[in-house]
Amino acid sequence: MDLVQMQKSLQDYTKSLFLEGILDSQFLQLQQLQDESNPDFVSQVVTLFFQDSDRILNDLSLSLDQQVVDFKKVDPHVHQLKGSSSSIGAQRVKNACVVFRSFCEQQNVEACHRCLQQVKQEYYLVKNRLETLFKLEQQIVASGGMIPAVELGF
Amino acid sequence: MATKSTGGTEKTKSTEVKKKLNVLIVDDDPLNRRLHEMIIKTIGGISQTAKNGEEAVILHRGGASFDLILMDKEMPERDGVSTTKKLREMKVTSMIVGVTSLADQEEERKAFMEAGLNHCLEKPLTKAKILPLINHLVGA
Numbered sequence: 001m002d003l004v005q006m007q008k009s010l011q012d013y014t015k016s017l018f019l020e021g022i023l024d025s026q027f028l029q030l031q032q033l034q035d036e037s038n039p040d041f042v043s044q045v046v047t048l049f050f051q052d053s054d055r056i057l058n059d060l061s062l063s064l065d066q067q068v069v070d071f072k073k074v075d076p077h078v079h080q081l082k083g084s085s086s087s088i089g090a091q092r093v094k095n096a097c098v099v100f101r102s103f104c105e106q107q108n109v110e111a112c113h114r115c116l117q118q119v120k121q122e123y124y125l126v127k128n129r130l131e132t133l134f135k136l137e138q139q140i141v142a143s144g145g146m147i148p149a150v151e152l153g154f
Numbered sequence: 155m156a157t158k159s160t161g162g163t164e165k166t167k168s169t170e171v172k173k174k175l176n177v178l179i180v181d182d183d184p185l186n187r188r189l190h191e192m193i194i195k196t197i198g199g200i201s202q203t204a205k206n207g208e209e210a211v212i213l214h215r216g217g218a219s220f221d222l223i224l225m226d227k228e229m230p231e232r233d234g235v236s237t238t239k240k241l242r243e244m245k246v247t248s249m250i251v252g253v254t255s256l257a258d259q260e261e262e263r264k265a266f267m268e269a270g271l272n273h274c275l276e277k278p279l280t281k282a283k284i285l286p287l288i289n290h291l292v293g294a
Contacts, residue, residue: 029280033192041192048185079228083255084185087278 003145010136014150017133022126027089028150043134049088053123056081060116064109074112075104081119085126092122175199175288178218180210180237181226181253186277190224193281197288206230207237214246221291223250224279227258227266235269242270249291251284253277 001009017023034041056077063074082097100115137147177199179190187203194201202218204210208231210223223241227234238250252266252274263274275283 026278026280029278030189033189033196033281035196038192038195045185045188045192048188052183052185076228079255080183083277084183087183087185087189 003140003143006136006140006143007145007148010133010140011148011150013136014133017129021091022129024089024091026086030088031150046088046130046134049084049090050127052084053081053093053127057116057120057123060119064113064116069107069109069112071104071107075101078104078119085123090123090126093119093126096122175291176219176221177201178210178213178220178223178248179203180207180223180229180234182206182229183226186226186253186279190279193279193284197281197285199288207232207234207240210237211240211244214241214244219246220248222288223248224253225250225271226253227255227262235266238266238269238271249273249287251275251287253279 017027030042030045060074060077060081063069063077078097078100082094082101085091085093085097096115096119100112100119103111103115140147175194175198177194179187179194179201181187181190181203182205187205191201191203199222202213202220204213206229207225210225211232223246225234225238229237232240234252238252241248241250249272250270252263252271253276254263254266254274255277258266267274273287275287
């Protein structure tokens, strides 16, 4: 694939993430903050999100597996995940966390288990898609090209 | 005339001292700290971070001062409300901007404002949200 094709693929791929609602405009904000003096800013922030989220999801699994679920421990974790997903523009993860929190408030253990699965699903989806995005960017840079700006046009 | 750079200040040819905005970012989330650092950097400011309110109080006790403090609400050790109250008791006159979540209730936001905030902004923070406050500070 030549450079122009790679750049077009990246643009189309990035657009699809927005069209599917996986990312929202906050991700664009991150990209706009990246510059020559901080060329890896977006991947640094996203890496922090992945590290945070892996830990939180593990803690949530443990907390919800207890015989007596302590929602005072569960809710802050979900709140934190909601915050960090919102900060990077991981819209579907954020939305899944909003639903999760409402069931935490109701102390509905069964529903919380279902919510956790949904959050995990959305998280692994955005993680997978962002890792692919960064690989495409790296390929372009390795070929001597520039990362094109994405124009969403909607 | 040669220019001299000392920390966050520069002396230019005119008598006016150009001062970079000095910001304290108080947030327990490393992701948010990084994001807010970058926002401040792109608008020409310099920043320092604190992982929670207690660290922020300790910094001020040590003599640090800032033009602007971005204060997260929910933090371990000492939360944003308690930290804001404490800093105002310590006669800190910096602009303190609270950073809240959409999920925060109106009463919680009100209590945060009454603790001594100048403004409250909702997460996630963006350049567009912070810039009007910075312009107000710089213009003041």
